[in-house]
Amino acid sequence: MMDPRASAQDVMRCDLCETPVVQMHCDTCLVNLCVACVGVHFFADLSKPHKIVDFKDRKSTPFYPKCKSHDKERCEMYCKQCDIPVCINCVDFNQHLGHELSKILRVMDEKKDMIIKEKNELNDSIYPTYQDIASDVQNRMSQLEKEYGDLSRAITKHGEDWHREIDELVKKLKAEVDVMKNTQLQTLQKQLDEINKTMSDIKDQINSMETAIDTNDMSKLWNVMSKVHAYRNLPHKIIPSLPKFIPGKIQGEEFNKMFGDLSSSPTSDEYGCSMETTQKSPEDGSTPPVKQLLDEPETVTTIDTGYGKLYYVACMRDEKIWTSGNTMKLYSINQGLLLKSVTTKSGKEPFDLAATESGDLVYTDYNDRTVNTVKNEKIEEVIRLQNWRPRGVCCTSSGDLLVTMSSDDDKQSKVVRYSGSTEKQTIQFDDKCKRLYLFGKDITENKNLDICVADYKAKAVVVVSQAGKLRFRYTGHTPVPKNEPFSPRGITTDSQSHILTADIINDCVHIIDQDGQFLRYIHCGQSNPCGLCIDTNDNLFVAQFRNRQVKKIKYLQ
Known part of the structure; x- marks a missing residue:
């Protein structure tokens, strides 16, 4: 047989003997009792007016609050002007003379009615509304995740587009550099070929002159034609005009404007979000022109x-x-x-x-x-x-x-x-x-x-x-x-x-x-x-x- 003390169903016990069967309850002391312990509890403290009721009727007896002015008295009245419970001694001693007094039970009933009304409002209206709001916030969070993801992807795509445009621009500029380089190299190569030919001619001329100097043959000496005057006109010096690359200045604010910016949105004190009491963005969300x-x-x-x-x-x-x-x-x-x-x-x-x-x-x-x-x-x-x-x-x-x-x-x-x-x-x-x-x-x-x-x-x-x-x-x-x-x-x-x-x-x-x-x-x-x-x-x-x-x-x- 299962030990009743170990059973999950055994929740109520006699507070005196811990018997797992409770039939009675003291509404005065708020104590659970078995039948055998009722007398024991009653005579244990005769100074109290013990109210013994069936367990099922527990808490049916009102538990009046203690009086703050008279320790041994319970308050059965309520002073509306002072907004405090009062006992019979408070009334007898004229401490609340001329004040409007009510039975505290009536005040408590009104208080209970108000609490029940507010509890019903919380249950029937306010809590479901908060549930709806919480659901709406969760939905907006999910939507926010998606929209911010779309925003990040849009920025990434725009960056990739810019990279492609920059790569194309770099490719174009480098091609122009190659064309300029090849044109100027061809010009210099042509001049170099002409100079080499002239140098060869000068060598031949020198050899002819040396032969004429060493011979006694007058006809050979007479046939040497001097071309020194032609060679004195040196070739023009060609200095290539090298283009310069002038990089555009990348200034933070200007670059941001060129690349794109995030449109401004309404702000408030909390988390950079705008409160929604169903609010719209101010005006059309655009930034007004600055006026002095x-x-x-x-x-x-x-x-x-x-x-x-x-x-x-x-x-x-x-x-x-x-x-x-x-x-x-x-x-x-x-x-x-x-x-x-x-x-x-x-x-x-x-x-x-x-x-x-x-x-x-x-x-x-x-x-x-x-x-x-x-x-x-x-x-x-x-x-x-x-x-x-x-x-x-x-x-x-x-x-x-x-x-x-x-x-x-x-x-x-x-x-x-x-x-x-x-x-x-x-x-x-x-x-x-x-x-x-x-x-x-x-x-x-x-x-x-x-x-x-x-x-x-x-x-x-x-x-x-x-x-x-x-x-x-x-x-x-x-x-x-x-x-x-x-x-x-x-x-x-x-x-x-x-x-x-x-x-x-x-x-x-x-x-x-x-x-x-x-x-x-x-x-x-x-x-x-x-x-x-x-x-x-x-x-x-x-x-x-x-x-x-x-x-x-x-x-x-």
């Missing part, structure tokens, strides 16, 4: 909007701008004419404007907690928030929306990325769990996919990577035109990845590079600049808060 800052920015045109107060401006692709005050107005830039006017659904002024790639307008309505689009003057609700209110909005290169928002009590602020109405990413805290934003308002996405927020309460421009990691904070530059504290409002970026922010108190626009280094101020007589936007030609549009004008400013060459 003008020494003196100039105002190109000014549009008077007629608002009581002007807040924001959004550039469209067809030489038009949307502006916002108590309504939203569309203007022709070149003609300065009002084309249309749209009122928000709530009738209140919009909090921010942005233009989509397709030419639609997006606006946030702080009052009714919505983000909306305007298509052909028809307003469609895209996002509706609860317990939060939208403030700034921008349209990303991937077609997502980035929305800054604040809690109803204005104590919290965060950035949320949406694809349509689906929340994809939340950015609120840094790596040390500290708040990134005190009161984030205006927002934009840089060409390197950084997310830039003007936080006027923190008096800073806060820039995070696409993954939501803090890159830097820009807190202004000294000296400032009016020497007032930095007060950022509107924010935008250009094709050079410059970040521009309106300083409403100092009547200027700050330009910083993508790493937070100050470059210069734009100070073209702006009055309380508030909203900013950049058109496709890198012209800057400034919405001026008090004088209700939009200035178009050229600041890049």
Whole structure:
């Protein structure tokens, strides 16, 4: 017979005598008992109210936590204000006088319900989603292996093509060298043959002269014809003109451009990869031409909007701008004419404007907690928030929306990325769990996919990577035109990845590079600049808060 102690099925034993048969359980002490040991356990410690139940009913008795203030008491109540369990003595001694108390069992039931709900969400939704994401990452890894293999093979093939071309070029140049050499050798050989013949003739002449000198025969002496004058004209010296080989200079950067280069791709803080919250490459992936800052920015045109107060401006692709005050107005830039006017659904002024790639307008309505689009003057609700209110909005290169928002009590602020109405990413805290934003308002996405927020309460421009990691904070530059504290409002970026922010108190626009280094101020007589936007030609549009004008400013060459 198998020893029950060695059996894999023998998992429950009496905690006192280790009998492999357990029928009872003490819910107070959490001890398993056989029938014979129930009395032993009960009388071993009479100070406890032992709760003996059938083994199958174990853990049915609630195990109340010990009171931190009264060692021998158990807590059966819960103080909501203090967020702690309390015992009867705590209540009797008025330690929680006036506080809202609940039975701890009810609190625990609520806690269990919440845990069950979260567990179900983890089981039914979140974990399967992570499985799908993991599968997608594995597929992309496999695809990446294949595509990088194709890329390496393409470079190798191109190198082989270059080697063949170079071999052909070397062969051609060497053939030309051989032709030049043979031509010049033939010329020199011809001259050498003529010189040898002349030398032979001179020898014959010398012999004839020696014979004539040694003879007494006058006729032979008379017949010697002197040709010395002919030989005095020495042959021309032929000096071959040797060609020179001038090697082309192989300079690293030039050679790289000639051979080919890897196209640049978006980067972020982690592993040189771009985050995919379904992001596209910025613009079309091409490198924009380098433009230098003008020494003196100039105002190109000014549009008077007629608002009581002007807040924001959004550039469209067809030489038009949307502006916002108590309504939203569309203007022709070149003609300065009002084309249309749209009122928000709530009738209140919009909090921010942005233009989509397709030419639609997006606006946030702080009052009714919505983000909306305007298509052909028809307003469609895209996002509706609860317990939060939208403030700034921008349209990303991937077609997502980035929305800054604040809690109803204005104590919290965060950035949320949406694809349509689906929340994809939340950015609120840094790596040390500290708040990134005190009161984030205006927002934009840089060409390197950084997310830039003007936080006027923190008096800073806060820039995070696409993954939501803090890159830097820009807190202004000294000296400032009016020497007032930095007060950022509107924010935008250009094709050079410059970040521009309106300083409403100092009547200027700050330009910083993508790493937070100050470059210069734009100070073209702006009055309380508030909203900013950049058109496709890198012209800057400034919405001026008090004088209700939009200035178009050229600041890049």
